[in-house]
Amino acid sequence: MRNLWIIASREFRHYFISPIAYALATMLYLILGGIFFINIYYGLQTGQINPDGRMVIGPMVTILLFATPAITMRLLADEYRMGTMELLLTAPVRDWELVIGKWLGAFGFLFVVLALTWIYPLLLHRMTSPGIDQGTLLAAYLGLALAVGAMLAIGVFISTLFRSSVAAFFVALGVMLALWIIGGLSSGAGTGAQLAGWLSFVDHYYNNFYRGVLDLGDAVYFLSLTALALFLGAQVVQARRWR
Amino acid sequence: MIEVAGLTKFYGPTPAIQNLNFHARPGEIVGFLGPNGAGKTTTMRILTGFMPPTSGTARVAGYDLVDQSLEVRRRVGYLPETVPLYPEMSVSEYLAFMGSLRRVPDLDDRIDEVLEQVDLSERAESFVGNLSKGLRQRLGLAQALLHKPEVLILDEPTIGLDPAQIIEVRRIIQELGRERTVLLSTHILSEAQQVCDRVLIINHGTIVAEDTPGNLQSQLAGAERLTVLTSSSNSELMRLLQGVPGVSSVRPGGREGEVELATAPGRDVRPIVARRVVEAGLDLLELRSAGISLEQIFLQLTREENDSKAGG
C-alpha cells in the first residue's frame, strides 16, 4: 500500500515539472476565463447575469476529453520505452500497486487543476444577488471528478499496452470518443439503445450529476469503469512480463 | 544463494535458454560468460523476477522465484544491462525513489554511503540525464547496492567505465562477494579470471562448462602448450618427440626447427623433452611453456558448440 503512495507522489510531482501539464493547465484556464468573461460581459450589457455556476463545466468536459489522454499517455508507455519498467518490475512492487499508483498521481494532478476552476463560480456567486445554486454546482463537480477518474483509468490502461506515448494518446482518445458518442444511439427504444445509454459517458454525467442530482447508479457506473480499467491495466502489465 | 534447476525460456518458438542448472552460494562470485545472444541477460532477467521462466524452477535467497517473487525481489540487487534511469530526476532523488520502494532504513545516510562507495558524491545533485555513460553505470550500481541485498545480479557491471573505475568496481564486487552471493555477466575474460570464484560458460542458451577459472584453464585446454626450438628441421624434431610419454599432440611451429606440443594435464614433460633433444645430438635453443588463456578456452568451447550445431 505504501508503494502505491510512493509511486503516486512521484507521478504527481512529475506533472509539475513537465511542460505538458503546464500547457494543459494554461489552455484550460485561458479558455474557461474567456468563456467566463464573455458571459459576464454580455450579462452586464443586458443587466442580467445568468447565475449558473456550471457555465465553465460544460466546456471543461469537452477539453478534458482531449486532455486526459494527454495526461495519461506517457504513464506506463514511457516506462516501457525507457526500460525503467525493468527497474520497477524487479523492485518489490506489485503490478497493481504500480498501475493504481500511476492513476492516483494523475488523478491528484487533475484534481488540483479542477479545484482551481472553482474560482469562476465563486466570482459569479459574489457578482449575482441571490448567488448561485451551490448544491447543483457541488453535484456537477462531484460527477466531474468521478468521470475524470474513469477517463484517467482508461488512459492508464491504454498506456500499459504501448511503448509509444503518441499511440497511447490516440487510442485512448478513440476509446473516450466512442464512449462519448455512443450516447447518441441511446435515444431510440429497444435493447440496443438501452445498452448504448448504459455505456454512455454523456448520459451518466449530464442526466443527473450535471442537473444536481446525485444518482447512485451513475456513481457506480463511473467507479466500476475505473476499477475495470485499472484491473485490466494490471493484467496487461503482468501479461507483458511473459512476452 | 541461487539455485537453478531446469530453467528454460522461450521467446515465441525459439528458446533463449534451455535447461540451465547451476547454483551460487553466499560468499561466492559466479561469472556468467558467453558470446552475444548466449542468454545471459535472459537468465538474469528471470532470476530478478522481471519475467517468469517458461519452465524450470529457481530459488533465490531461499525463496521460490515464481511463487514468492516479491520476497525474492526484496532480497536481490540488480544492475540491468542498459541501466534504466529517470533523466528528469537528480541522482539523489532517483536513489531516494528506488530506496523508498525498497524500504531502506535511514535512507538519506545510506544514499550518502553508496554514493561514496561508487565515487559519485559530488554529483548527488546533478540531473541523471546529464550524466555520462560511465557515471550512469555507477549510479545503476549504487541503486543495486542501496538495500544491501543478499544476492547481487550484475549484467556487465564494468561496461563503459574508465580503467580506474573498472578496477574500483571490481574491488567493490570482490568486497561484496565475501558475504553475499554475486552473479555477474561479462565478455571480458580477464575480468572473470580475476574477480570470479567460479565461471559458467554459456552458449546458445546452454551451459557448456563450469569450474573455477584456474581449473577450466588446466582441465579443458589439454593443460599446457610447450614450444620447443632446436637447430634441426621441423619434421625431424616432430618424429623425435612424437612418442614422448605425456605428449598428446605435436604440431609444427611457426619457425623452422620449432614444434608445439600439447601435453596431458598435470604432467611436466620438459625434462624428458630436453633430454631427448640433447641425446639426439641437437642444440636446444628454446623450451617454453605457455598456459592456455581463458580466452582460448572460451573460443574453443563456443566454436566446438557451433561446429556441432552446423554439422547436424
Ligand SMILES: Nc1ncnc2c1ncn2[C@@H]1O[C@H](COP(=O)(O)OP(=O)(O)OP(=O)(O)O)[C@@H](O)[C@H]1O
Ligand atoms: N524480448 C525478446 N524477444 C525475443 N527474443 C529475445 C528477446 N530478448 C532476447 N531475445 C533473444 O534471446 C537470445 C538471448 O538473448 P540475451 O539478451 O539473453 O543474450 P546475452 O547473452 O545477454 O547477449 P549479450 O552478450 O549480447 O548481452 C538472443 O537470441 C536474443 O535475440
Ligand SMILES: [Mg+2]
Ligand atoms: Mg546481455
